[in-house]
Amino acid sequence: MELVFPKDFIFGSATAAYQVEGNNVNSDFWAEEQAEGSPYADKSGDAIDHYRLYREDIALMASLGLKAYRFSIEWARVEPAPGQYSNSAIAHYRDVLAACYEHGLVPVVAMHHFSSPQWIMRLGGWASPEIPQLFSRYCEFVFQELGSLIPYVLTFNEINLPTMLREIFSKIGIVPPVGIDAAAWAAPKWRESAALLCGAAPNQYVTFHMISDEVTIGLLKETHSMARETIKRLSPATKVGLSMALSDVQSIPGGEGMAEAKWQLVFGQFVSMVEGDDFFGLQNYTREVYGPEGQVRPAESAELTQMKYEYYPEALGQVVRKVARTLSLPIFVTEHGVATDDDDRRVEFIRKGLQGLHSCIEEGIDVRGYLHWSTFDNFEWNSGYGMKFGLIAVDRNTQERKVKKSAQYLGSIAQTNSMI
Template sequence: MMPAFAPDFHWGVATAGHQVEGDNTDSDIWFLENTTPSLFQERSGPACRNYERWADDLDIVEALGLSAYRFSVEWSRIEPARGEVSPGALDHYERIVDGCLARGLAPLVTFNHFVSPHWFSAAGSWLQGDAAALFADQCARVMDRFGDRIALAVTFNEPNLEQFLHSSGRLPAFVEGIKADMLAAAAARAGTDRYFAGNVIPAALQAEFQEAQTRAHLSAKAAIKSRKGDLPVGLSIAIADEVAVPGGEERRDAKRAVAYDHWLRLASDDDFIGVQNYERIVHGPGGEVVPEGPVNGMGTVIEPDSLAGAVRYAHEVSGVPVLVTEHGIQSDDDTQRAAFTPAALDGLASEIASGVPVLGYCHWTLMDNFEWIFGYGPKLGLFSVDRTTFERTPKPSASVYEEYVRGARSN
């Protein structure tokens, strides 16, 4: 029997501006992509041409029978130079919001999905003294334009990403050296003393960035709430399902303390916590335990129940409702995605039945896109994208997700 979800449950897909729009030329990530040396294996270039094709993409989301669309407003387009606001960019994102509403889709807006304006990052990114005020100003101008029509606001996407990667041992040691060289070259090219980006942070500065982004989140939330007090506001974090075999509890708890707990405690004063889950990590007394089984493109064993575990822990610590802002699987084999998604959703339904409040689920992602330092290699989309014509082609997993959602919404 199809599990029952609340009638107002947000069934959606998630995208991010820099990853799909294309030609985000005034952003820090664009600058880093075009710096030598660079961690980025490819340049984003035209991405998926979503900036021009957004209406067609919303038609696809509507045709899937979904009820929500998560996307980011790109600060670098809205304020390409400090104090220079682009009415045309605000018009663009307002059209997307209204396009969502016209198709029965709740607009779930992310105010910072890693990417910031080049001028902001050249001045020190989140470590500059007025960063929180500058971000609050950006949130205010977005809210003043169309904040009355959005359904949920996510201030930051995965501000814990670097902490998560380092504590998981997912980054080879040499990466930190390349990162440092790239950031030094970017600073020299920009004519500044330092250069950072939201998902390119030196390991030694993680604590400072955590403090700075905490301040920025609070300032952004205040700006958003001052415009629409009843708008649900939160942030989203990267979180694996951390489990322990006997003797591994201390190692598991240490990982949680480093990667998640600050943000989950911060979220206790928010309206929800966004959960972004892709894997389970098993801890033993001597280190990570690797179970047997097929693996995803990230190299970890495919475990659909990881979503339920991550959601459960996020709610236990934060005490607030959960919004699954991202969940999916990196794989070139779409049969894995087609089997993985409904199994994970069944597990999520069980958590809801046990009393965990879950506001919605956004699959990552609508279409194969630019996956940051890895370029266009990783595949996580329900649709493939022709890199020459930019035509979208549905994968079998798209129909599987559509069928699941239509069944859940009909109950």
Template sequence: MENKNDLLFSKDFYWGSATSAYQVEGMNTNSDWWAWEQEEIKGAHSKVRDLSGNSCDHYSRFREDFDWAKDLGQNAHRLSIEWARIQPSENEWSSEAVEHYKEVIAALRERNIEPFVTALHFTLPQWVADYGGWLNPKIVSSYAKYVEFLIENFGDKVTYWFTLNEPLIAAEMSFLKGTWAPAKNKSVPDFFHALRNMIKAHKTGYGVMKQAAQKKGYSIKVGAAHNLIAFTPYNTKSVFDVFLAAALQKIFIKAYLGFFSVKTDDFIAVNFYLTSRVHLTLLNISAAFVGIKDEGEVLTDVGWTMRPEGLYRVLINLINFKKEIFITENGVADVQDRHRAQFIVEHLKAVNQAIVQGADVRGYFYWSLTDNFEWAYGFAPRFGLLAVDYSTLSRTARHSALVYKRICSSNAIAADLV
């Protein structure tokens, strides 16, 4: 029975979880990450902790995983298609991969789960990496052909599409920090060069996808999933800190999303993990992005802060774009499952508060459905609603998954959770 103190969401709100192909499928042998990690792990100072290998074998177990998603009350799921599977070489399109992903999408539809599909989630086909990947302008035309192929083959089955996942993070980790494939060096020029080509790929891809859909008579919506950082004042009583946080937030969101022409996209997709607490005397830009941690503050297993007020701040700053908003990733590495339930509840309270203030949030996707391969971190961080035993690949629902199920199933945060 509904309680007057429950926090309600709209009846058509999307409740889901997210995954990416390389992180969950396993054996993506034609990907640039696959080749890179095989070589990288041999080094004395390897940037990777584990080989992705079979991961959690979602490629074979997707129906089982989607049964879990349905049982957990979810009506949407975000996934990605692996470019390297669809197009293993420049002049080859894999009918086997096409049929596989059609089965994946059909399995979601059969369970009344809406698919939200990412065309490119960090990884590239090895043949693209061989000609320079994001550092070669050729990638824009290669990518355009790929996404056109996706719409021609899947556009009648999928409404919501993402061109890219977290392009800023991809450019930063691969070319500025040098900890992700190809990780050949740390180069500011390469970072900007890669980011520029990502921006071009997104803009070109958006147009190609919409045009391909129009030719076929399909109705689709296209955007990109962006990792957005929140800025909050270190000292809430300091006029200067409050001003700095507000200014940085507006500049970051307006400038960054402006580069990606978000005003012409069909929606805004937000991946949210970090809040940076800033202080006026903090002049080191890299430190500003890491933020200031309070003494004794509880952190995630990978050392990230958990500040739901940051998500509220980001959403409020998106209102003026007058777009549908989706939270496409929001999660916590918590192997003991001590904080995840509260993390979900507190962040959803922030989402609800932002909706009340005018943010047009249409859905929330927890990262992630299952434990998975977390890039250079390997398998140690556990983000999943479902715990995976990597020796048997069995899945078990964590307590936090059951809390999230209550929310999804009731379309509300019950008063006793608030």
């Protein structure tokens, strides 16, 4: 049976600047990589050299049939020092946008995808009361220069991720464990080293991933609101939103309360933040199941991804439905993907995910597009280069791109706006 998507539905893929551009030496993540005792599996280095090869890469995406490209602008490149803007960096991103239009790709821009300039750490990072004004000032410069070229923008990627990561991060020393007073907590040596490389004291070193308490979440909400106001003032036609990472939170008997609490933690507490936005960016990879004693491990027979969570593409449609019950905004799937060396499983992940998405559209849910994560195999933060999320493989010795079957599959769907 052929499934036909709406005429104006947008299919494409996504990247993040830090993960693909390479040599982002002014970023806080660069400091974390270089820190003594760093928990990062690899150093990003040249990454996949997308900062140099973006035109070839965009032409390749278009040749596959993709219709949109989501990428991020790197704040640390645009504003390498407070109030000092790089004309060469803004010219670069202007040409990235131009290349998208030349090849018929709709650009979707993220103003912030996890990485930040090192200099904001000297001001207290994402716990600084100055952060709303600083980020708004950065958005003002970018939109004065590029606003007319940007039809869709995410102020932030995955604003709820830090709350999801807090337990994991407490184990590797990024944040204090729950119940431990921050003032009495000693940061690990690698984190002290990263702070020093940013020119900051350890207590000033608050990266985006550490936004997980009431004060910093409040600052983030204010920052998004100010940025949205700035962007709309300068470029009223630009559609503004943000994205959230949302697993399909399920329960078995006795786990309903825990599942409800988890959904409130990762979604409910952030709902007020999107009031006034033009669309909602939804990002999904798997499900989480809760029982009376907490999260239930996947069955021994369950297929796991390289990231060690459950392979469960059916989650996408279910999360879209759950979000649509609360929000009346148009939904844009801004990430959906799987880390695997078996590209046949990626094809199946896309197929089942899009089947669920199509059923949501048939039910009347306003879904505007689907952007697969990721365009390329790239630097997966502290996991390094071992995680294979890409539609396109990259030989990092030669920077040669190799198109996978999954890229051709998604491209064929994008070309016909339909799937079987």
